[in-house]
Amino acid sequence: MFGICNLSIVPLRFDASDASEMVSQVIFGEHFEIIEKTKKWSKIKLAFDGYEGYIDNKQYQEISDSLYKQLENEEKVYSGELIDFITDSDNNLTTIPIGARLPFYDKNSFHIHETEFKYEGKTSGKKLNKNAIVETAYLFLNSPYLWGGKTPFGIDCSGFTQTVYKLCGYNLLRDAKEQATQGEVLSFIEECEPGDLAFFDNEEGVITHVGIIMNDYNIIHAHGKVRIDKLDHSGIYNIDTQQHSHRLRVIKKMI
Known part of the structure; x- marks a missing residue:
């Protein structure tokens, strides 16, 4: 099983509990492998750095094996604004921080599954000089x-x-x-x-x-x-x- 973060900033916890230590964060657009899943919590492994922890099941969206592989092979594009927002086709707003992943980004739009988002801010992710x-x-x-x-x-x-x-x-x-x-x-x-x-x-x-x-x-x-x-x-x-x-x-x- 695989998933993607569809919220701005989600805590990644050491144990399967809201009271557990936050060991890292999952930023919008980050994808991951679901190692195990219970009624409320999933243990995940982030694709970007292999980091593991627990995330609330209500705070991510499951994706297919094929979409996970596409995300792995696609050129990475990130939000370059300290804070900005994206809108979906129903004009729902979601705030995103700098470093949020914009999957399949092209001409101010990107998509996750069938949901298309608009983003008009700066982007980053290309290899820059030192x-x-x-x-x-x-x-x-x-x-x-x-x-x-x-x-x-x-x-x-x-x-x-x-x-x-x-x-x-x-x-x-x-x-x-x-x-x-x-x-x-x-x-x-x-x-x-x-x-x-x-x-x-x-x-x-x-x-x-x-x-x-x-x-x-x-x-x-x-x-x-x-x-x-x-x-x-x-x-x-x-x-x-x-x-x-x-x-x-x-x-x-x-x-």
């Missing part, structure tokens, strides 16, 4: 931190890096420790370029944080909010507290 990574990251500046979040209304550190890269045409995995398995290791901080990722670990050596490197050893990352701080050999130096907040583990070139 300079676009930092430019796109600026769109999220001051977005509040939210564990499991992937939108400007609440985002976590790896949701931020994943979404920015997605809008520029590149796929990252969901969690910081997973993203740290991708790309090419840089030996020295002096080798880094704007758009590279810096990863940070905790006392146990587990990677728990990630940010996007900017010019002049600045870094943009989600910590309380999406903010800009300084990066040095030790880690992130918080310009407000005048202290180091994260310990540098590795820098990686993704593109």
Whole structure:
């Protein structure tokens, strides 16, 4: 069985309960495999990054095996507006955040099954050059931190890096420790370029944080909010507290 998200932002939970931790979010247009289904909940695996969790059965639409395969092979087009809306043939409005998938997009319209939608905003998803990574990251500046979040209304550190890269045409995995398995290791901080990722670990050596490197050893990352701080050999130096907040583990070139 397969499904697609037909609502703007849906919580993906650790367990099959409304009270369970939100581990990520499913954004409009994202498709997924349904691993198991009960009366109220479905365990799903997102096609984009393989992430698994539970979603309320009322918050998605089932799709056929053939449609799932078409979505896999189709060129990915995403909403490029921070927030916008789509309309169906009955003029029903649905708000969508930046990064929402627009399946089978063509000339300001797209469709899911037999339902056609109109969307007149900017689109993204084509592979852009590395300079676009930092430019796109600026769109999220001051977005509040939210564990499991992937939108400007609440985002976590790896949701931020994943979404920015997605809008520029590149796929990252969901969690910081997973993203740290991708790309090419840089030996020295002096080798880094704007758009590279810096990863940070905790006392146990587990990677728990990630940010996007900017010019002049600045870094943009989600910590309380999406903010800009300084990066040095030790880690992130918080310009407000005048202290180091994260310990540098590795820098990686993704593109």
